[in-house]
Amino acid sequence: MTQKIPTELKYTKEHEWTKTENDHVIIGITDFAQSALGDIVFVELPEVGKTLNSHQTFGVVESIKSVSDLYSPVSGTVVEVNSELINSPELCNAQPYTGAWMIKVKLTKPDELNTLLSSSDYSTFLSTL
Amino acid sequence: MSEPIQTTSLHQEHISLNAKMAPFAGFDMPLQYSSVKEEVLAVRNEAGVFDVGHMGEFIVEGPDAISFVDYIITNDFKNSALKKAVYSPLCRENGTVIDDLIAYKLSPFRVLICVNASNIKKDWEWINSKLNSFNCTMVDKSNNYSLLAVQGPKVEAIFKELGLIGNEDIPYYSAYETKYEFEDLILARTGYTGEDGFEVFCSHFFAKVFWQKLLSMGVKPCGLAARDVLRLEVGYPLYGHELTDEITPLDAALAWTVKFDKGNFIGKAALADYQAKYKLIKLSLERGIPREGYSVLNAELMEVGKVTSGTMSVVTGKGIAFALVEKAKLTKTYFINIRNTNYEAQIHTKAFVNGGHK
Numbered sequence: 001m002t003q004k005i006p007t008e009l010k011y012t013k014e015h016e017w018t019k020t021e022n023d024h025v026i027i028g029i030t031d032f033a034q035s036a037l038g039d040i041v042f043v044e045l046p047e048v049g050k051t052l053n054s055h056q057t058f059g060v061v062e063s064i065k066s067v068s069d070l071y072s073p074v075s076g077t078v079v080e081v082n083s084e085l086i087n088s089p090e091l092c093n094a095q096p097y098t099g100a101w102m103i104k105v106k107l108t109k110p111d112e113l114n115t116l117l118s119s120s121d122y123s124t125f126l127s128t129l
Numbered sequence: 130m131s132e133p134i135q136t137t138s139l140h141q142e143h144i145s146l147n148a149k150m151a152p153f154a155g156f157d158m159p160l161q162y163s164s165v166k167e168e169v170l171a172v173r174n175e176a177g178v179f180d181v182g183h184m185g186e187f188i189v190e191g192p193d194a195i196s197f198v199d200y201i202i203t204n205d206f207k208n209s210a211l212k213k214a215v216y217s218p219l220c221r222e223n224g225t226v227i228d229d230l231i232a233y234k235l236s237p238f239r240v241l242i243c244v245n246a247s248n249i250k251k252d253w254e255w256i257n258s259k260l261n262s263f264n265c266t267m268v269d270k271s272n273n274y275s276l277l278a279v280q281g282p283k284v285e286a287i288f289k290e291l292g293l294i295g296n297e298d299i300p301y302y303s304a305y306e307t308k309y310e311f312e313d314l315i316l317a318r319t320g321y322t323g324e325d326g327f328e329v330f331c332s333h334f335f336a337k338v339f340w341q342k343l344l345s346m347g348v349k350p351c352g353l354a355a356r357d358v359l360r361l362e363v364g365y366p367l368y369g370h371e372l373t374d375e376i377t378p379l380d381a382a383l384a385w386t387v388k389f390d391k392g393n394f395i396g397k398a399a400l401a402d403y404q405a406k407y408k409l410i411k412l413s414l415e416r417g418i419p420r421e422g423y424s425v426l427n428a429e430l431m432e433v434g435k436v437t438s439g440t441m442s443v444v445t446g447k448g449i450a451f452a453l454v455e456k457a458k459l460t461k462t463y464f465i466n467i468r469n470t471n472y473e474a475q476i477h478t479k480a481f482v483n484g485g486h487k
Contacts, residue, residue, distance in 0.1 A: 038149075038354075039166045041441045042418050044468070060468065062418050064165045064441050065354045 003126060004031040006097055010113065011122035014071045017097060018116060025074050025113070028101045029061065029092060032126055037063040040092040043085040045102055050078045054112050058103060061092060070102065074112045080104035137182030138275045138333035139340055146350060153353055154246035156183040161352040168355035169362075169443040172322050173485070176281035177351035178343050185249035186274045186330065187256065189240040191265025198232050198240045201259055201395055203378060205388040206232055206240075214302040214319050217386050219244075219252065220396035224377040224403055228252050229368050233304040233317060238265075241304070241315060241330070243276075245368045259395065275336030279343060280326035280351075280359075282485050287346055288327060301325070301486050310335075321356065323363030323484020358440050361449060362482035364411055370421065370438045371409055371451050380407040380453070407453045409437070410463075412474035413481060417467045419450035419474075426464040426471060433458035436465065444482045450474075 009017045015033035019026040034040060042062035052058050052072040059070040082101050085091060091100040107113075117125060135156045143150060148159035159180065161168060171177040189198055199207040204217035213234050219227045228248040233241040244252045249271055260267060279287075288294045293309055293316065304317035315330035331339065344350060357367070366372050371381050377400060378387050387400055412419065419439030424432045434454030442449045450465065464471040 038161060039164050062441070064358060064443065065160075067418075067420060 003035065004097070005119045005123050005126075007119045009097070009119065010073075010116035011119065011125075012071070012073045012116060013125060014073075016071065016073050018073050018113075019101075020113060023107050023110065024079065025076070025105050025107055026101050027058075027073065027103050027105060029070070029096060030122075031096045034093045034096045034100075037061060037066065037068060037092075039064055040089045043089045043092065043102070045081045045083075045085065046078050048078055048081055051108075052076060052078065052105060054109070061089070072105065073116060074105060074107055075109045076105035076107045078103050079106050135183070137180055138336045139180045139182060142337065142340055143180065143350075148350070148352060151353075154183055156246060158183060159350070159352040161354045162350045165352075165354045165358060166443050168349060168351040169358050171349035172281045172324055172351060172355065172359055173444060173482075174282065175349070176279065176283040176287055176326075176347070177349045177355070178340065179278040179280070179351050179353075179356055180276075180340070181278050181328070182275045182336065183246035184276055185244040185246060185252065185269070185271040186276070187242040187244070187253065187267050188270050189242065189265055189267045190238060191263070192238060193263040194238050194240045194265040195234065197260065197263040197265050198242065199391065199394065200263075201256055202230070202232060203387040203394060203396060203400070205391040206234070207391060209234060211237065212303045212305050214304050214317055216302075218372070218378040218383055219255070220378065220400070221255075222396055222399060224379070224396045224399040225374055226368075226372045226376060226378060226381070227255055227374070229366065229372055231317075231319060233315070235304065235306055235315070243328075247369060273332075274330045275333050277329045277331070277336060277339060277343075278320045278322075278326065279329065279348065280320045280322045280324045282325060284326040284348075287343070287348065290346075291342070321365055322359040323365070323480070323482065323486060324359075325486045357438070358443055361438055361440055361451070362442050362444055362480070363484045364451075364477075364480040366409070366451065367438060371453070376407060376453075377403055377405070379403055379405040380409065382409040405456055407434070408456050408459060410452050410454055411477040411481065412436075412450050412452055412463055412465065413442075413445070413477060414448035414450075414465060414472050414474055416448075417465070417470075417472045418448040419452075419465045419467070423450075424466040425452045425454060425474075426466060427458065427460045428462040428464075430464065430471060431458075433460065433463070442481055449481045
Protein backbone atom coordinates (compact mmCIF):
# COMPACT_ATOMS: atom_id res chain seq x y z
CA MET A 1 0.00 0.00 0.00
CA THR A 2 1.33 3.41 -0.88
CA GLN A 3 0.53 6.35 1.35
CA LYS A 4 0.62 10.00 0.40
CA ILE A 5 3.31 11.87 2.34
CA PRO A 6 3.50 15.52 1.18
CA THR A 7 7.10 16.77 1.31
CA GLU A 8 6.22 20.23 2.67
CA LEU A 9 4.83 18.80 5.95
CA LYS A 10 6.47 17.43 9.12
CA TYR A 11 5.36 14.25 10.87
CA THR A 12 5.27 12.30 14.12
CA LYS A 13 5.52 8.61 14.86
CA GLU A 14 1.93 8.89 16.15
CA HIS A 15 0.93 9.61 12.53
CA GLU A 16 0.12 13.29 12.88
CA TRP A 17 1.20 15.84 10.29
CA THR A 18 2.06 19.47 10.97
CA LYS A 19 2.22 22.47 8.71
CA THR A 20 4.11 25.50 10.03
CA GLU A 21 2.89 29.04 9.28
CA ASN A 22 5.12 31.56 11.09
CA ASP A 23 4.57 30.89 14.80
CA HIS A 24 1.48 28.75 14.21
CA VAL A 25 1.19 25.07 13.41
CA ILE A 26 -1.72 23.28 11.76
CA ILE A 27 -2.19 19.66 12.83
CA GLY A 28 -3.98 16.69 11.30
CA ILE A 29 -3.62 12.92 10.85
CA THR A 30 -1.77 11.29 8.00
CA ASP A 31 -3.01 9.30 5.06
CA PHE A 32 -1.51 6.21 6.72
CA ALA A 33 -3.49 6.92 9.91
CA GLN A 34 -6.83 7.37 8.16
CA SER A 35 -6.26 4.27 6.07
CA ALA A 36 -5.31 2.16 9.10
CA LEU A 37 -8.33 3.40 11.06
CA GLY A 38 -10.83 2.79 8.28
CA ASP A 39 -14.15 4.64 8.09
CA ILE A 40 -13.83 7.52 10.54
CA VAL A 41 -17.23 8.27 12.04
CA PHE A 42 -16.52 10.57 14.99
CA VAL A 43 -14.04 13.31 15.78
CA GLU A 44 -13.68 15.09 19.11
CA LEU A 45 -11.51 18.24 19.22
CA PRO A 46 -10.51 20.66 22.00
CA GLU A 47 -11.99 24.10 22.66
CA VAL A 48 -10.25 27.16 21.30
CA GLY A 49 -8.00 28.55 24.03
CA LYS A 50 -6.93 25.19 25.43
CA THR A 51 -3.23 24.96 26.20
CA LEU A 52 -1.43 21.81 25.10
CA ASN A 53 1.90 20.28 25.97
CA SER A 54 3.67 18.24 23.35
CA HIS A 55 2.57 14.56 23.45
CA GLN A 56 -0.61 15.54 25.32
CA THR A 57 -3.87 14.18 23.90
CA PHE A 58 -5.90 16.91 22.23
CA GLY A 59 -8.79 14.87 20.88
CA VAL A 60 -10.13 11.57 19.65
CA VAL A 61 -10.93 9.96 16.32
CA GLU A 62 -13.23 6.98 16.22
CA SER A 63 -13.78 4.50 13.45
CA ILE A 64 -16.78 2.19 13.59
CA LYS A 65 -14.91 -0.28 15.79
CA SER A 66 -12.07 1.71 17.39
CA VAL A 67 -11.20 4.74 19.48
CA SER A 68 -7.82 6.48 18.98
CA ASP A 69 -6.32 9.40 20.88
CA LEU A 70 -4.80 12.33 19.03
CA TYR A 71 -1.46 13.59 20.39
CA SER A 72 -0.25 17.14 20.02
CA PRO A 73 3.21 17.18 18.41
CA VAL A 74 3.95 20.60 19.92
CA SER A 75 3.25 22.81 22.94
CA GLY A 76 1.02 25.83 22.54
CA THR A 77 -2.47 27.27 22.63
CA VAL A 78 -5.31 26.14 20.39
CA VAL A 79 -6.36 29.17 18.32
CA GLU A 80 -8.62 27.50 15.77
CA VAL A 81 -10.53 24.22 15.45
CA ASN A 82 -11.93 22.64 12.29
CA SER A 83 -15.54 22.34 13.41
CA GLU A 84 -16.52 20.93 10.02
CA LEU A 85 -15.10 17.57 11.15
CA ILE A 86 -17.76 17.32 13.87
CA ASN A 87 -20.50 16.93 11.27
CA SER A 88 -18.34 15.48 8.48
CA PRO A 89 -15.82 13.12 10.12
CA GLU A 90 -15.54 11.23 6.82
CA LEU A 91 -13.41 14.14 5.56
CA CYS A 92 -10.57 12.53 7.56
CA ASN A 93 -10.64 9.63 5.11
CA ALA A 94 -11.21 11.71 1.99
CA GLN A 95 -8.88 14.66 2.56
CA PRO A 96 -6.47 13.92 5.40
CA TYR A 97 -4.04 16.72 4.49
CA THR A 98 -6.48 19.43 3.44
CA GLY A 99 -10.17 19.48 4.40
CA ALA A 100 -9.51 17.39 7.51
CA TRP A 101 -6.98 19.67 9.24
CA MET A 102 -7.87 19.46 12.92
CA ILE A 103 -6.45 22.28 15.01
CA LYS A 104 -4.26 25.35 14.68
CA VAL A 105 -1.88 25.93 17.58
CA LYS A 106 0.14 29.03 18.52
CA LEU A 107 3.54 27.70 19.45
CA THR A 108 5.05 28.33 22.87
CA LYS A 109 8.17 26.20 22.26
CA PRO A 110 9.13 26.68 18.59
CA ASP A 111 12.26 24.54 19.12
CA GLU A 112 10.03 21.48 19.31
CA LEU A 113 9.56 21.74 15.54
CA ASN A 114 13.11 20.39 15.17
CA THR A 115 12.07 17.11 16.78
CA LEU A 116 9.50 16.35 14.05
CA LEU A 117 10.13 13.95 11.18
CA SER A 118 10.69 15.04 7.61
CA SER A 119 8.59 13.37 4.92
CA SER A 120 11.46 11.04 4.03
CA ASP A 121 12.04 10.15 7.72
CA TYR A 122 8.33 9.42 8.11
CA SER A 123 8.32 7.35 4.96
CA THR A 124 11.26 5.33 6.30
CA PHE A 125 9.48 4.96 9.63
CA LEU A 126 6.35 3.63 7.88
CA SER A 127 8.42 1.03 6.04
CA THR A 128 9.51 -0.40 9.42
CA LEU A 129 5.92 -0.98 10.59
CA MET B 130 -1.28 -21.13 28.61
CA SER B 131 -0.51 -19.42 25.36
CA GLU B 132 -1.34 -21.78 22.56
CA PRO B 133 -0.24 -21.30 18.95
CA ILE B 134 -2.66 -19.20 16.94
CA GLN B 135 -4.99 -21.23 14.73
CA THR B 136 -6.12 -20.49 11.21
CA THR B 137 -9.20 -21.41 9.21
CA SER B 138 -9.17 -23.13 5.82
CA LEU B 139 -9.63 -19.72 4.16
CA HIS B 140 -6.71 -17.99 5.85
CA GLN B 141 -4.71 -17.70 2.64
CA GLU B 142 -7.74 -16.17 0.87
CA HIS B 143 -7.92 -13.45 3.51
CA ILE B 144 -4.22 -12.72 3.23
CA SER B 145 -4.37 -12.48 -0.54
CA LEU B 146 -7.33 -10.09 -0.27
CA ASN B 147 -5.17 -7.93 2.00
CA ALA B 148 -7.65 -8.20 4.88
CA LYS B 149 -6.85 -6.55 8.17
CA MET B 150 -6.28 -9.58 10.41
CA ALA B 151 -6.61 -9.85 14.18
CA PRO B 152 -6.56 -12.64 16.75
CA PHE B 153 -10.05 -13.70 17.83
CA ALA B 154 -10.75 -16.64 20.14
CA GLY B 155 -7.35 -18.12 19.32
CA PHE B 156 -7.76 -17.76 15.56
CA ASP B 157 -6.13 -15.29 13.17
CA MET B 158 -9.32 -13.87 11.64
CA PRO B 159 -10.21 -11.17 9.10
CA LEU B 160 -11.47 -8.02 10.83
CA GLN B 161 -12.24 -6.16 7.61
CA TYR B 162 -11.38 -6.28 3.91
CA SER B 163 -12.35 -2.96 2.38
CA SER B 164 -14.49 -0.81 4.62
CA VAL B 165 -16.68 -1.88 7.54
CA LYS B 166 -19.37 0.47 6.27
CA GLU B 167 -19.40 -1.06 2.78
CA GLU B 168 -19.36 -4.58 4.22
CA VAL B 169 -22.34 -3.88 6.51
CA LEU B 170 -24.31 -2.30 3.66
CA ALA B 171 -23.52 -5.22 1.33
CA VAL B 172 -25.15 -7.59 3.83
CA ARG B 173 -28.15 -5.33 4.49
CA ASN B 174 -28.79 -4.60 0.80
CA GLU B 175 -27.16 -7.30 -1.34
CA ALA B 176 -24.94 -10.20 -0.28
CA GLY B 177 -21.86 -10.73 1.85
CA VAL B 178 -19.87 -13.77 2.94
CA PHE B 179 -18.15 -14.36 6.28
CA ASP B 180 -15.58 -17.00 7.12
CA VAL B 181 -16.84 -18.29 10.45
CA GLY B 182 -14.78 -21.46 10.31
CA HIS B 183 -13.47 -20.71 13.79
CA MET B 184 -16.81 -21.67 15.32
CA GLY B 185 -17.23 -25.05 16.96
CA GLU B 186 -19.40 -27.92 15.72
CA PHE B 187 -20.42 -30.97 17.72
CA ILE B 188 -22.47 -33.81 16.25
CA VAL B 189 -24.68 -35.69 18.71
CA GLU B 190 -25.98 -39.04 17.43
CA GLY B 191 -28.06 -41.86 18.80
CA PRO B 192 -31.58 -42.73 19.96
CA ASP B 193 -31.41 -40.14 22.77
CA ALA B 194 -29.72 -37.38 20.74
CA ILE B 195 -32.74 -35.07 20.78
CA SER B 196 -33.74 -35.64 24.39
CA PHE B 197 -30.11 -35.15 25.44
CA VAL B 198 -29.76 -31.81 23.66
CA ASP B 199 -33.15 -30.78 25.05
CA TYR B 200 -31.87 -31.59 28.55
CA ILE B 201 -28.65 -29.55 28.29
CA ILE B 202 -30.18 -26.38 26.80
CA THR B 203 -32.85 -24.09 28.25
CA ASN B 204 -34.89 -23.55 25.08
CA ASP B 205 -37.36 -26.15 23.78
CA PHE B 206 -35.62 -28.51 21.37
CA LYS B 207 -37.66 -31.68 21.87
CA ASN B 208 -40.90 -30.16 20.59
CA SER B 209 -39.36 -28.27 17.68
CA ALA B 210 -40.00 -29.69 14.22
CA LEU B 211 -37.55 -31.91 12.37
CA LYS B 212 -34.96 -29.81 10.44
CA LYS B 213 -35.52 -26.82 12.73
CA ALA B 214 -32.73 -24.81 14.28
CA VAL B 215 -33.09 -23.57 17.86
CA TYR B 216 -31.10 -20.77 19.49
CA SER B 217 -30.46 -21.38 23.18
CA PRO B 218 -28.29 -20.62 26.16
CA LEU B 219 -26.34 -23.54 27.65
CA CYS B 220 -26.54 -23.22 31.43
CA ARG B 221 -25.03 -24.69 34.57
CA GLU B 222 -27.21 -26.12 37.36
CA ASN B 223 -27.10 -22.71 39.05
CA GLY B 224 -28.45 -21.05 35.90
CA THR B 225 -25.34 -19.17 34.83
CA VAL B 226 -24.55 -19.16 31.11
CA ILE B 227 -21.74 -21.37 29.78
CA ASP B 228 -22.37 -20.34 26.16
CA ASP B 229 -25.11 -19.61 23.68
CA LEU B 230 -25.51 -21.97 20.73
CA ILE B 231 -27.66 -23.08 17.85
CA ALA B 232 -28.87 -26.68 17.78
CA TYR B 233 -29.96 -28.12 14.42
CA LYS B 234 -32.33 -31.10 14.36
CA LEU B 235 -30.90 -32.84 11.29
CA SER B 236 -32.72 -36.15 11.84
CA PRO B 237 -34.60 -37.85 14.69
CA PHE B 238 -31.23 -39.27 15.77
CA ARG B 239 -28.74 -36.62 14.72
CA VAL B 240 -28.17 -33.10 16.04
CA LEU B 241 -25.59 -30.49 15.06
CA ILE B 242 -24.60 -28.05 17.79
CA CYS B 243 -22.78 -24.89 16.70
CA VAL B 244 -20.96 -23.06 19.51
CA ASN B 245 -18.80 -19.97 19.94
CA ALA B 246 -15.12 -20.42 19.04
CA SER B 247 -13.99 -18.99 22.38
CA ASN B 248 -15.97 -21.65 24.26
CA ILE B 249 -15.32 -24.84 22.28
CA LYS B 250 -13.21 -26.53 24.98
CA LYS B 251 -15.40 -25.37 27.88
CA ASP B 252 -18.59 -26.48 26.10
CA TRP B 253 -17.14 -29.80 24.99
CA GLU B 254 -16.03 -30.72 28.52
CA TRP B 255 -19.33 -29.62 30.04
CA ILE B 256 -21.60 -31.37 27.54
CA ASN B 257 -19.46 -34.52 27.54
CA SER B 258 -19.71 -34.73 31.33
CA LYS B 259 -23.52 -34.82 31.05
CA LEU B 260 -23.72 -37.62 28.45
CA ASN B 261 -23.43 -40.62 30.78
CA SER B 262 -27.06 -41.71 31.22
CA PHE B 263 -28.08 -40.93 27.62
CA ASN B 264 -27.93 -43.35 24.73
CA CYS B 265 -26.03 -41.15 22.28
CA THR B 266 -22.50 -40.14 21.38
CA MET B 267 -20.93 -36.79 20.66
CA VAL B 268 -18.10 -36.01 18.23
CA ASP B 269 -16.18 -32.73 18.01
CA LYS B 270 -16.18 -31.77 14.31
CA SER B 271 -14.78 -28.27 14.87
CA ASN B 272 -11.58 -29.05 12.99
CA ASN B 273 -13.38 -30.97 10.23
CA TYR B 274 -15.94 -28.41 9.13
CA SER B 275 -15.40 -25.13 7.40
CA LEU B 276 -18.27 -22.71 7.88
CA LEU B 277 -19.31 -19.88 5.59
CA ALA B 278 -22.12 -17.49 6.48
CA VAL B 279 -23.58 -16.07 3.28
CA GLN B 280 -25.94 -13.28 4.25
CA GLY B 281 -28.13 -10.70 2.57
CA PRO B 282 -31.35 -10.27 0.56
CA LYS B 283 -29.76 -11.50 -2.68
CA VAL B 284 -28.37 -14.75 -1.27
CA GLU B 285 -31.44 -16.87 -2.03
CA ALA B 286 -31.26 -15.94 -5.73
CA ILE B 287 -27.51 -16.62 -5.80
CA PHE B 288 -27.96 -20.05 -4.21
CA LYS B 289 -30.68 -20.87 -6.74
CA GLU B 290 -28.43 -19.80 -9.61
CA LEU B 291 -25.72 -22.10 -8.26
CA GLY B 292 -28.18 -24.95 -7.94
CA LEU B 293 -27.54 -25.23 -4.22
CA ILE B 294 -31.25 -24.84 -3.54
CA GLY B 295 -34.33 -25.28 -5.69
CA ASN B 296 -37.77 -23.77 -5.44
CA GLU B 297 -38.70 -25.66 -2.27
CA ASP B 298 -39.52 -23.60 0.79
CA ILE B 299 -36.62 -23.52 3.24
CA PRO B 300 -37.91 -21.73 6.33
CA TYR B 301 -35.76 -19.32 8.34
CA TYR B 302 -34.00 -21.21 11.15
CA SER B 303 -34.09 -24.60 9.47
CA ALA B 304 -31.29 -26.86 8.22
CA TYR B 305 -30.77 -30.00 6.20
CA GLU B 306 -28.00 -32.23 4.87
CA THR B 307 -27.49 -32.27 1.14
CA LYS B 308 -25.02 -33.12 -1.62
CA TYR B 309 -23.63 -30.56 -4.05
CA GLU B 310 -20.94 -31.33 -6.63
CA PHE B 311 -20.27 -34.63 -4.77
CA GLU B 312 -19.68 -32.76 -1.51
CA ASP B 313 -21.64 -33.38 1.69
CA LEU B 314 -22.99 -30.11 3.02
CA ILE B 315 -25.19 -28.96 5.84
CA LEU B 316 -27.22 -25.99 4.62
CA ALA B 317 -28.78 -23.90 7.38
CA ARG B 318 -30.98 -20.87 6.91
CA THR B 319 -29.33 -19.11 9.82
CA GLY B 320 -26.74 -16.43 10.42
CA TYR B 321 -26.25 -13.73 12.99
CA THR B 322 -26.90 -10.62 10.95
CA GLY B 323 -30.69 -10.33 10.96
CA GLU B 324 -30.74 -10.74 7.20
CA ASP B 325 -31.87 -13.71 5.17
CA GLY B 326 -29.10 -16.06 4.15
CA PHE B 327 -27.46 -19.39 4.75
CA GLU B 328 -24.71 -20.92 6.77
CA VAL B 329 -22.86 -23.65 4.88
CA PHE B 330 -21.06 -26.33 6.89
CA CYS B 331 -18.68 -28.04 4.48
CA SER B 332 -15.25 -29.57 3.88
CA HIS B 333 -12.17 -27.33 3.88
CA PHE B 334 -11.65 -28.08 0.21
CA PHE B 335 -15.16 -27.09 -0.77
CA ALA B 336 -14.97 -23.93 1.36
CA LYS B 337 -12.14 -22.55 -0.80
CA VAL B 338 -13.83 -23.35 -4.09
CA PHE B 339 -17.14 -21.98 -2.86
CA TRP B 340 -15.58 -18.80 -1.41
CA GLN B 341 -13.94 -18.00 -4.72
CA LYS B 342 -17.13 -18.77 -6.62
CA LEU B 343 -19.18 -16.44 -4.41
CA LEU B 344 -16.65 -13.62 -4.77
CA SER B 345 -16.65 -14.04 -8.54
CA MET B 346 -20.43 -13.58 -8.44
CA GLY B 347 -20.07 -10.27 -6.62
CA VAL B 348 -20.68 -11.45 -3.07
CA LYS B 349 -18.66 -9.16 -0.80
CA PRO B 350 -16.15 -10.67 1.64
CA CYS B 351 -17.03 -9.34 5.10
CA GLY B 352 -15.02 -9.41 8.31
CA LEU B 353 -15.71 -9.77 12.00
CA ALA B 354 -16.01 -5.99 12.49
CA ALA B 355 -18.97 -5.81 10.10
CA ARG B 356 -20.41 -8.93 11.69
CA ASP B 357 -20.33 -7.28 15.11
CA VAL B 358 -22.06 -4.13 13.82
CA LEU B 359 -24.71 -6.23 12.04
CA ARG B 360 -25.58 -8.31 15.11
CA LEU B 361 -25.70 -5.26 17.37
CA GLU B 362 -27.95 -3.34 14.97
CA VAL B 363 -30.53 -6.13 15.14
CA GLY B 364 -30.06 -6.60 18.90
CA TYR B 365 -28.44 -10.03 19.09
CA PRO B 366 -26.28 -10.73 22.16
CA LEU B 367 -22.69 -11.94 21.94
CA TYR B 368 -21.09 -14.27 24.45
CA GLY B 369 -18.32 -12.59 26.43
CA HIS B 370 -20.16 -9.28 26.22
CA GLU B 371 -23.90 -9.50 26.91
CA LEU B 372 -23.65 -13.09 28.18
CA THR B 373 -21.01 -14.30 30.64
CA ASP B 374 -20.30 -17.01 33.18
CA GLU B 375 -21.52 -14.60 35.87
CA ILE B 376 -25.12 -14.04 34.80
CA THR B 377 -28.21 -16.05 33.84
CA PRO B 378 -30.34 -15.81 30.67
CA LEU B 379 -32.97 -14.03 32.81
CA ASP B 380 -30.52 -11.16 33.41
CA ALA B 381 -29.76 -10.81 29.72
CA ALA B 382 -33.21 -10.36 28.16
CA LEU B 383 -33.29 -14.05 27.19
CA ALA B 384 -36.30 -15.17 29.26
CA TRP B 385 -37.89 -16.18 25.94
CA THR B 386 -35.23 -18.90 25.58
CA VAL B 387 -35.96 -20.51 28.98
CA LYS B 388 -38.91 -22.88 28.62
CA PHE B 389 -40.00 -24.00 32.08
CA ASP B 390 -42.91 -26.05 30.66
CA LYS B 391 -40.80 -28.32 28.42
CA GLY B 392 -39.68 -30.92 30.99
CA ASN B 393 -36.49 -31.13 33.01
CA PHE B 394 -33.30 -29.40 31.90
CA ILE B 395 -30.04 -28.34 33.48
CA GLY B 396 -30.55 -25.12 35.44
CA LYS B 397 -34.35 -25.39 35.57
CA ALA B 398 -34.71 -25.46 39.35
CA ALA B 399 -32.30 -22.59 39.95
CA LEU B 400 -33.79 -20.43 37.20
CA ALA B 401 -37.37 -21.08 38.36
CA ASP B 402 -36.51 -19.52 41.74
CA TYR B 403 -34.20 -16.83 40.39
CA GLN B 404 -34.95 -13.13 40.67
CA ALA B 405 -32.98 -11.37 37.94
CA LYS B 406 -30.33 -8.98 39.27
CA TYR B 407 -29.78 -7.23 35.94
CA LYS B 408 -31.65 -6.20 32.85
CA LEU B 409 -30.04 -5.94 29.43
CA ILE B 410 -31.28 -2.80 27.71
CA LYS B 411 -30.67 -1.14 24.34
CA LEU B 412 -29.59 2.49 24.19
CA SER B 413 -28.71 4.89 21.40
CA LEU B 414 -27.07 8.30 21.33
CA GLU B 415 -27.70 11.26 19.04
CA ARG B 416 -24.04 12.15 19.40
CA GLY B 417 -21.06 10.09 20.55
CA ILE B 418 -20.31 6.40 20.27
CA PRO B 419 -20.84 4.15 23.28
CA ARG B 420 -18.14 1.50 23.82
CA GLU B 421 -17.84 -1.59 25.99
CA GLY B 422 -17.11 -0.69 29.62
CA TYR B 423 -18.49 2.86 29.54
CA SER B 424 -20.61 3.77 32.59
CA VAL B 425 -24.38 4.08 32.33
CA LEU B 426 -25.80 6.70 34.71
CA ASN B 427 -29.28 7.69 35.90
CA ALA B 428 -30.75 11.22 35.96
CA GLU B 429 -28.90 11.88 39.24
CA LEU B 430 -25.69 10.82 37.45
CA MET B 431 -25.22 7.77 39.68
CA GLU B 432 -23.79 4.71 37.92
CA VAL B 433 -26.47 2.07 37.36
CA GLY B 434 -24.76 -0.19 34.83
CA LYS B 435 -22.20 -0.65 32.09
CA VAL B 436 -22.18 -0.78 28.31
CA THR B 437 -21.54 -4.39 27.24
CA SER B 438 -21.19 -3.71 23.48
CA GLY B 439 -21.30 -0.48 21.54
CA THR B 440 -20.65 0.78 18.05
CA MET B 441 -21.70 3.30 15.46
CA SER B 442 -24.66 1.90 13.55
CA VAL B 443 -23.95 2.02 9.83
CA VAL B 444 -27.65 2.01 8.99
CA THR B 445 -28.86 4.67 11.47
CA GLY B 446 -25.62 6.65 11.75
CA LYS B 447 -26.05 6.75 15.53
CA GLY B 448 -24.14 5.30 18.45
CA ILE B 449 -25.90 2.13 19.65
CA ALA B 450 -25.28 -0.07 22.66
CA PHE B 451 -26.35 -2.91 24.85
CA ALA B 452 -26.08 -2.05 28.54
CA LEU B 453 -26.41 -4.30 31.57
CA VAL B 454 -28.25 -2.31 34.25
CA GLU B 455 -28.93 -3.34 37.84
CA LYS B 456 -32.61 -4.24 37.98
CA ALA B 457 -33.15 -2.36 41.24
CA LYS B 458 -31.83 0.79 39.55
CA LEU B 459 -33.89 0.70 36.36
CA THR B 460 -35.07 4.16 35.42
CA LYS B 461 -36.55 6.17 32.55
CA THR B 462 -33.57 8.42 31.84
CA TYR B 463 -30.06 7.16 31.16
CA PHE B 464 -26.80 8.88 30.38
CA ILE B 465 -23.66 7.28 28.99
CA ASN B 466 -20.35 8.69 30.21
CA ILE B 467 -17.85 9.13 27.39
CA ARG B 468 -14.49 10.64 28.36
CA ASN B 469 -16.05 12.54 31.31
CA THR B 470 -18.99 13.92 29.36
CA ASN B 471 -22.49 12.54 29.98
CA TYR B 472 -24.63 12.01 26.90
CA GLU B 473 -28.35 11.41 27.29
CA ALA B 474 -29.40 8.11 25.72
CA GLN B 475 -32.61 7.00 24.03
CA ILE B 476 -34.09 3.70 25.23
CA HIS B 477 -35.01 1.13 22.56
CA THR B 478 -37.39 -1.71 23.27
CA LYS B 479 -37.07 -3.09 19.72
CA ALA B 480 -34.04 -3.72 17.52
CA PHE B 481 -32.15 -0.64 16.31
CA VAL B 482 -32.50 -1.91 12.74
CA ASN B 483 -35.05 -4.34 11.30
CA GLY B 484 -33.30 -7.24 9.58
CA GLY B 485 -34.82 -8.48 6.35
CA HIS B 486 -34.96 -12.18 7.20
CA LYS B 487 -38.19 -14.07 6.56
